[in-house]
Structure formats: structure tokens, C-alpha cells
Amino acid sequence: MIDDIIVRKAGGNVKKLLIVFLILFFITGCKQEKQFETVIIKTKVIKQQQNGIVEKQGEKVKPIIQEPVDELQVVGNNRLIVIDAGHQRYGNNAPEPIGPGAIETKAKVTSGATGVVTGNLESQINLEVALKLKGRLEKCGYQVIMVRTSQDVDMSNSERAKIANENKADAFIRLHCNSDDVFSTRGILTIAPSNTNRFCSQISDASQLLSKCVLDNICQATGAKDRGVMISDNMSGINWCQVPVTIVEMGFISNPEEDRLLSDGGYQDKIVTGIIKGINEFIN
Numbered sequence: 001m002i003d004d005i006i007v008r009k010a011g012g013n014v015k016k017l018l019i020v021f022l023i024l025f026f027i028t029g030c031k032q033e034k035q036f037e038t039v040i041i042k043t044k045v046i047k048q049q050q051n052g053i054v055e056k057q058g059e060k061v062k063p064i065i066q067e068p069v070d071e072l073q074v075v076g077n078n079r080l081i082v083i084d085a086g087h088q089r090y091g092n093n094a095p096e097p098i099g100p101g102a103i104e105t106k107a108k109v110t111s112g113a114t115g116v117v118t119g120n121l122e123s124q125i126n127l128e129v130a131l132k133l134k135g136r137l138e139k140c141g142y143q144v145i146m147v148r149t150s151q152d153v154d155m156s157n158s159e160r161a162k163i164a165n166e167n168k169a170d171a172f173i174r175l176h177c178n179s180d181d182v183f184s185t186r187g188i189l190t191i192a193p194s195n196t197n198r199f200c201s202q203i204s205d206a207s208q209l210l211s212k213c214v215l216d217n218i219c220q221a222t223g224a225k226d227r228g229v230m231i232s233d234n235m236s237g238i239n240w241c242q243v244p245v246t247i248v249e250m251g252f253i254s255n256p257e258e259d260r261l262l263s264d265g266g267y268q269d270k271i272v273t274g275i276i277k278g279i280n281e282f283i284n
């Protein structure tokens with residue numbers, strides 16, 4: 001019996017040892033497996049880096065998260081915003097005076113710039129942003145009149161201004177993309193008339209304030225470089241206006257990075273957020 005007990009005890013110890021061994025084996029095994037996984041991941045990354053396709057692989061792995069569009073205050077109170085998506089598919093080079101009664105003339109309307117890397121038309125980008133702006137302004141309680149909703153129109157800059165004037169717009173937003181011979185030039189600016197503008201000095205203060213509010217908020221919303229409010233009395237698009245107006249140059253389509261951004265739906269949403277916050281500030 002005693003021997004038997006010793007044997008059993010010994011057997012029990014062997015079992016315990018076996019269990020401990022098995023536990024250790026599994027733990028170590030698991031660890032080794034994890035280490036192996038890690039090595040595989042690292043190897044993949046190195047290979048991707050060597051092949052120069054890290055970003056593409058990363059995009060595949062990452063879930064696509066749609067950035068939520070900013071909630072905006074409903075403070076429109078039925079006030080009227082007229083939106084002009086600058087340019088049109090084909091320009092019209094026939095001359096028109098640069099302001100009421102002016103001798104100097106400019107082309108009625110040009111076709112606009114073209115994206116340096118995307119090849120996208122400025123007129124198309126302006127229209128895309130304009131349509132987004134319309135939808136979200138209406139959600140904020142504004143009335144909106146669109147100068148155009150198609151690429152295939154023929155409307156001069158003075159005719160566009162007349163739409164805003166005749167409807168007595170509370171603000172007239174003219175959307176454009178900028179262009180420069182230097183690829184590195186970037187950033188956003190707005191344009192307003194001076195206080196001594198011979199055609200529309202009566203709207204200069206309001207237009208400068210509108211331009212400042214819109215510019216500040218777009219730059220905040222997008223993080224783009226702030227190029228300030230440009231004062232110009234040489235723009236038909238401004239000189240024909242009798243209501244507060246701003247020309248918004250949303251970015252440089254001649255800059256590769258900004259060109260891509262201007263055709264990016266998420267970035268366009270940020271621009272729209274900025275414009276509406278600016279209008280809210282101007283009107284209230």
C-alpha cells in the first residue's frame with residue numbers, strides 16, 4: 001500500500017509535470033506563432049516599401065471612413081443667396097463693357113482654367129461645388145438661385161450679375177479656381193471692390209466684409225493657405241453688381257496638390273462648410 005501510494009504520488013507528479021510542460025508548450029507555441037505573424041507583417045511592409053507601393057497596400061487595408069459633413073446652424077431665415085458657378089464649358093469672346101457705362105471691354109465669359117494634373121475643367125469643378133453649396137444652404141434655411149446648373153450655357157459676366165441684382169440677393173457668391181504660371185503657387189483668396197470703385201462703391205463695404213468672412217472660414221475649414229482679400233475694380237463680375245458680392249478663388253488648379261483636392265468630394269465639402277459659415281457670419 002505504501003509502495004502503491006508512492007507510485008501514485010510519483011504518477012501524480014509526472015501528470016503535474018506533464019500538465020505544466022503542456023501549458024508551457026502551448027504558451028511558448030502561441031508566442032512563437034505570434035512572433036511569426038509579426039515577422040510576416042514586417043516582411044510584407046519591407047517588401048511594399050522596396051516596391052514603392054506602401055500607400056496602395058495601406059489604402060486596401062484601411063477601412064474607408066467617410067468624414068461626416070459639419071453640422072451647420074439653420075439661420076438662413078429665407079434670405080436669398082445667388083450662386084454663380086464661374087465660366088461655362090465653352091467661352092464667348094464677344095466683348096462687353098467691364099462695368100455699366102464703361103468704355104473698356106472684356107470677353108463676355110471665358111471657359112476657365114484646366115487642372116494641371118487632373119485635366120478637369122475649372123467650369124466643371126465650380127459647378128460641382130456650386131451644386132453642393134445650394135443643397136446645404138437650403139438645409140440651413142436659405143433660399144438659393146443658381147445662375148447656371150449646366151455646363152452648356154452662354155451667359156456673360158454682366159448677365160450673371162443681373163440675376164443677383166434683379167432678385168435683390170442678400171449675398172452673391174461667384175465660385176472660381178485660380179491659376180498661375182508657377183506650379184508652387186497655392187492658397188485661397190476672395191475678391192471685392194474698393195471703396196472708390198466707379199461702378200459699385202455702394203456695395204464695397206458689404207462686399208469686403210462678405211469676402212473676409214467667407215475667406216476666413218474656408219481657410220479654417222480646409223487648412224489651405226490664406227492669400228487674403230484682394231481688392232479689384234477691374235472685374236466685370238464685380239463691377240456690374242448692385243448687391244454684396246464676393247469672387248471666391250477656391251484654390252490653384254495649376255498647383256498639383258490643390259488641383260487634386262479641388263476635384264475631391266470631401267475637400268469640396270470642406271470648402272462648402274467654410275463658405276456657409278462665412279455667409280452666416282456676414283448675414284447675422
Ligand SMILES: [Zn+2]
Nearest residue numbers: 086112176177
Ligand atoms: Zn475662373
